[in-house]
Amino acid sequence: MELPGEDFRIAAIAIDQDSLVTHHKAIEQERDVAITDLLEKNYFRLSGSQGGPYYLILGVEENRLVLDVSLKDGVPHGRVMLSLTPLGRVIKDYFLVCDTYYKAIRTAPPQQIEALDMGRRALHDEGSTLLMKRLEGKIETDFDTARRLFTLICAMHLKA
16 A cells, blocks of 8 residues: 555545534534544545545435545546445444443443443444445555544434
8 A cells, every 4th residue: 555645635525414413412523523633644545546636525325325536626536335234233333332432421430431432442443444345446545544434424324
């Protein structure tokens, strides 16, 4: 894998407004942090592309993840669609652990909070690895980029 550079990175990202969930503060905060971190450092290479930088719009249509890729000047560059079904179990488990974790923060002892956080991170890593595999042959990313994209997918999947 090449090192990230100007040619193979996401320079701007948006989420299709119909795919957004805005009523849960914790999810909004995670989404905002993921976008900030993603734009700060990422590796993203669309298969067959000479390079970017890229402008990415994420969306969900009929239980499919849609990645609309344009060049920074707005010229359409590619569209990748993936079924969300293979990610469904991990996303569901991730939200169950997150819900328990956020409730535990208020009253649980530190050991229980730490154990839940470890479980939450493990599921997030599992989802990120699965996303990288699902993107093979379509989009190449590094693990950190896949991890942040998985966070954004989860934020959209609540509504989907």
